[in-house]
Amino acid sequence: MNSSDFVSLGLAEPLLHSLKDHGFTRPTPIQAKAIPHLLEDHDLIGIAQTGTGKTAAFSLPILQHLSEETSRLPAKGVRALILAPTRELALQIGDTIAKLSRRTKLRHTVIFGGVGQNPQVQALARGIDILVATPGRLIDLSNQGAVRLDTVTHLVLDEADRMLDMGFIHDVMKIINKLPEQRQSMLFSATMPKEVAKLARTILWEPVSVEVTPEVVTVEAIEQHVYHVSTADKRALLESLLKDPGLARVVVFTRTKHGANRLAGQLAKAGIAADAIHGNKSQNARQRALAQFKAGNVRVLVATDLFARGIDVAEITHVVNFDLPNEPESYVHRIGRTGRAGRAGIAYAFCDPSERSYLTAIERLTRVPLTVVPHASQAPRRDPRPVANQARPQPKRRAA
Structure with a gap:
C-alpha cells in the first residue's frame, strides 16, 4: 500500500493541518505503508x-x-504507551x-x-493520553502506584532490537x-533477530508487516572513505x-x-569545540551537550553507540x-546520522591493522567498498550539498 500525500491516507483534518504547519507535505515510505493499516486497528511490525x-x-x-475517544480517562490512567530504549529517543518522540x-x-x-521523578508523577496524576x-522509570512509577497501565489501548515498542541489545x-x-x-500493539525495529521475532509473536495479534529502507539503501547517499592508520596516529589525523572548515x-x-x-x-585542548555524550553522563549533561551541538556552539560531538540510533540532529556534515x-x-x-533530508553526507573510517576484519565485514554488509585515502592531505574537501544538485560519485575499489 502506498500513497503520495497525507490526505489519501485517511488522516483527519486537524492532523493534516499540523503536518502542513510543520512543512510535512508527502509521507515517507514507512508512513505510506503503515498508517492505513494502523488506522484500521491492525497490529503491526x-x-x-x-x-x-x-x-x-x-x-x-x-x-x-485518541481524538475520537469520548470516555473519561481516570486519574493516573494512560491511553497510549510508547516504550523507547533511551532517554534521548524518548525525548525525540515526545518532540x-x-x-x-x-x-x-x-x-x-x-x-x-536520571532526573527527579516528582514532576513526572505530577504530570501523570490527572491521567495522560500519550x-x-x-x-x-516506568516500572519504578508503576510499582509506586503513580501510574495505571490497565487503561492502555495502544502500545508501541520502538527500537525493539536496541531494547534487546x-x-x-x-x-x-x-x-x-x-x-x-485488548489493545492495538506496534513493534518497530531496524533489524529482526530471532529474539525480537519471538517478542513480536508474544505481544502482537495477527500483525501486518511493513518493511522499508534496507541497510544497503541507507548508505547510498553517503560518501564513505577509509584511512588505514595506526591507533597511535588517529588523533593527529582527526x-x-x-x-x-x-x-x-x-x-x-x-x-x-x-x-x-x-x-x-x-580536541578541546587543541582549540576545537568538542563535547562527549554517552551513557555514564548525567541526563542533564547529555541534554546540554546535544543542545550545544544542535545550536552550533559545539562543532564535534564524540559519542559511543548510544548516539548511533534514535537521535535526529539536522545537518550533520560528517561522521568519523x-x-x-x-x-x-x-x-x-552510525553513518546514518549524516546524509539526511536530501543531503549527501560524508563518512570517514579510521582503520587500524587490528580492525581490518571489521572493515571487511562492513563492506560485505553494505556492498559499497570504501574509498581509500592514503594521506590526510588527500582528504576530500567537499561540503555536503543537496543530492539533487550534486552528481553522486562512483565508489572506488579498496586498494589491495
Whole structure:
C-alpha cells in the first residue's frame, strides 16, 4: 500500500493541518505503508531505521484514534504507551508528538530515569493520553502506584532490537504483563533477530508487516572513505581533518565511554569545540551537550553507540568512525546520522591493522567498498550539498 500525500491516507483534518504547519507535505515510505493499516486497528511490525519517519508513522494513527475517544480517562490512567530504549529517543518522540498534536486537545508527557521523578508523577496524576517512557522509570512509577497501565489501548515498542541489545526485554515483559489484552500493539525495529521475532509473536495479534529502507539503501547517499592508520596516529589525523572548515558539524564515534571522554578533552585542548555524550553522563549533561551541538556552539560531538540510533540532529556534515565497530550493522547506524533530508553526507573510517576484519565485514554488509585515502592531505574537501544538485560519485575499489 502506498500513497503520495497525507490526505489519501485517511488522516483527519486537524492532523493534516499540523503536518502542513510543520512543512510535512508527502509521507515517507514507512508512513505510506503503515498508517492505513494502523488506522484500521491492525497490529503491526515495522522494519525501519531511524530517520525514515517511523515516529510519525505510529503517532498519527494513535492521535487520530485518541481524538475520537469520548470516555473519561481516570486519574493516573494512560491511553497510549510508547516504550523507547533511551532517554534521548524518548525525548525525540515526545518532540514529534508535540508538533503533531498541536491542533488536538490530547495531552502527552515523557518520563525517563536520571532526573527527579516528582514532576513526572505530577504530570501523570490527572491521567495522560500519550505516555512516552523508558522501561526502568516506568516500572519504578508503576510499582509506586503513580501510574495505571490497565487503561492502555495502544502500545508501541520502538527500537525493539536496541531494547534487546541493552538488556531491557525482561523489563518490557514486566510492563506488557500489566497491560490489557485488548489493545492495538506496534513493534518497530531496524533489524529482526530471532529474539525480537519471538517478542513480536508474544505481544502482537495477527500483525501486518511493513518493511522499508534496507541497510544497503541507507548508505547510498553517503560518501564513505577509509584511512588505514595506526591507533597511535588517529588523533593527529582527526585534528588534521578538522582544519577543514567544511567539517562543520561532526559526530565522532569511539568504542568506549572512556575513549569518548578522553578524545573530547584532547580536541578541546587543541582549540576545537568538542563535547562527549554517552551513557555514564548525567541526563542533564547529555541534554546540554546535544543542545550545544544542535545550536552550533559545539562543532564535534564524540559519542559511543548510544548516539548511533534514535537521535535526529539536522545537518550533520560528517561522521568519523574513530574506532570501527565490531558489528557491521552498528557502522550503518552510525553513518546514518549524516546524509539526511536530501543531503549527501560524508563518512570517514579510521582503520587500524587490528580492525581490518571489521572493515571487511562492513563492506560485505553494505556492498559499497570504501574509498581509500592514503594521506590526510588527500582528504576530500567537499561540503555536503543537496543530492539533487550534486552528481553522486562512483565508489572506488579498496586498494589491495
